[in-house]
Amino acid sequence: MTEQKAPEAGRQWLRECSLVVAGSNGQGLELGELRVVFKVSKGAVETPNSAEIRVYNPSEATANSIRREFSQVVLQAGYQGGFGIIFSGNIRQVRRGRENGTDTWLEIIAADGDWAYNYAVVNTTLAAGSTPADRMKVCQGAFSEKGVQEGHMTDPGGNGLPRGKVMYGMARKHMRDAVGDSGCEWSFQDGKVQVVKASGYLPGEAVVLTHETGLIGTPEQTNEGIKVRCLLNPSLRIGGRIKLDNKSVQQVKTDLKMRALYPPRLDHDGLYRILRLDFVGDTRGNDWYADALCIGLDDTSYLPLDMVR
Numbered sequence: 001m002t003e004q005k006a007p008e009a010g011r012q013w014l015r016e017c018s019l020v021v022a023g024s025n026g027q028g029l030e031l032g033e034l035r036v037v038f039k040v041s042k043g044a045v046e047t048p049n050s051a052e053i054r055v056y057n058p059s060e061a062t063a064n065s066i067r068r069e070f071s072q073v074v075l076q077a078g079y080q081g082g083f084g085i086i087f088s089g090n091i092r093q094v095r096r097g098r099e100n101g102t103d104t105w106l107e108i109i110a111a112d113g114d115w116a117y118n119y120a121v122v123n124t125t126l127a128a129g130s131t132p133a134d135r136m137k138v139c140q141g142a143f144s145e146k147g148v149q150e151g152h153m154t155d156p157g158g159n160g161l162p163r164g165k166v167m168y169g170m171a172r173k174h175m176r177d178a179v180g181d182s183g184c185e186w187s188f189q190d191g192k193v194q195v196v197k198a199s200g201y202l203p204g205e206a207v208v209l210t211h212e213t214g215l216i217g218t219p220e221q222t223n224e225g226i227k228v229r230c231l232l233n234p235s236l237r238i239g240g241r242i243k244l245d246n247k248s249v250q251q252v253k254t255d256l257k258m259r260a261l262y263p264p265r266l267d268h269d270g271l272y273r274i275l276r277l278d279f280v281g282d283t284r285g286n287d288w289y290a291d292a293l294c295i296g297l298d299d300t301s302y303l304p305l306d307m308v309r
Contacts, residue, residue, distance in 0.1 A: 016080055017032045019032045019053065021073050023070050023071055034055050036055055037054045038053040038282075040279040046117070046187055052108075055108070056099070056103055063106050072088075072089070074088045075087040075088070077234065078233065082235065085190055089112035089114070090112075093107075116148040116188065122142050122170075129161065132178045148188055151189060153195045156184050157182060184198060185198050185239075187238065194239060201239055202240045205241075208243045210248075215230050223252065225293045225294055226295070227292070228292045230289060230290055231289055232279060232289055243270050251266075264299050267298055273294060276293035277291070
């Protein structure tokens with residue numbers, strides 16, 4: 001297995017941030033030179049990811065343009081040598097406010113794939129022998145019409161249906177049925193549909209997290225999963241892997257009155273899959289970190305994330 005380290009410790013003080021808003025015509029506006037404060041919330045669930053982004057002291061003309069002309073937002077953040085997209089989605093609301101007597105802000109509230117989630121529909125019939133992959137392909141076609149492209153799509157396998165299949169209604173429901181029958185999870189991640197085995201992970205390298213590579217504080221084993229905080233790293237992805245030294249993980253205290261509940265296990269090799277991810281940043285402040293909720297690669301006993309999110 002190849003492991004990926006976070007940006008070198010010596011580089012983790014040169015922050016980088018890019019915030020681009022764009023319209024349907026492809027024309028965009030870069031706002032990264034202003035003070036940008038953000039919180040991005042992502043999960044391995046079908047509910048769209050979200051972002052709340054504040055831009056401080058934009059000009060009146062810039063604020064008006066964002067409110068009237070732009071519908072898409074792309075946020076990139078990290079450090080020099082480790083910089084990339086942490087959110088891409090649709091602008092759902094723009095509001096203005098004042099911090100104090102001199103500073104104003106403009107807040108962008110955005111969602112990833114919400115148009116596809118709320119409005120993509122399917123209306124077709126598949127012949128006998130259709131597989132979960134065939135049904136996923138139909139749903140992906142509907143999502144693409146609403147601006148969400150195909151991302152990593154694990155082959156779900158599974159047997160063909162003995163009879164024809166009528167697919168009518170919300171694409172999200174049919175996608176849920178198709179992936180659920182094959183033991184997969186699906187979600188929208190940065191403008192793309194992602195399908196991963198519930199017991200698997202995305203291809204690519206594991207991000208090694210130590211105090212030399214950005215780990216903050218002590219990872220904690222909880223009843224939800226392993227909670228980890230580190231410096232902001234765009235290499236962290238839902239369904240991706242991190243590697244921890246298990247000796248650094250604070251183990252949960254078992255409640256003797258709740259013997260039927262067992263916390264998620266520590267992985268023997270220290271490899272964990274990311275289920276939930278929050279990025280928090282302030283280009284002129286102290287916040288610049290990621291909070292991850294993870295599960296061991298060999299642990300499939302966790303509750304569905306939409307029950308704990």
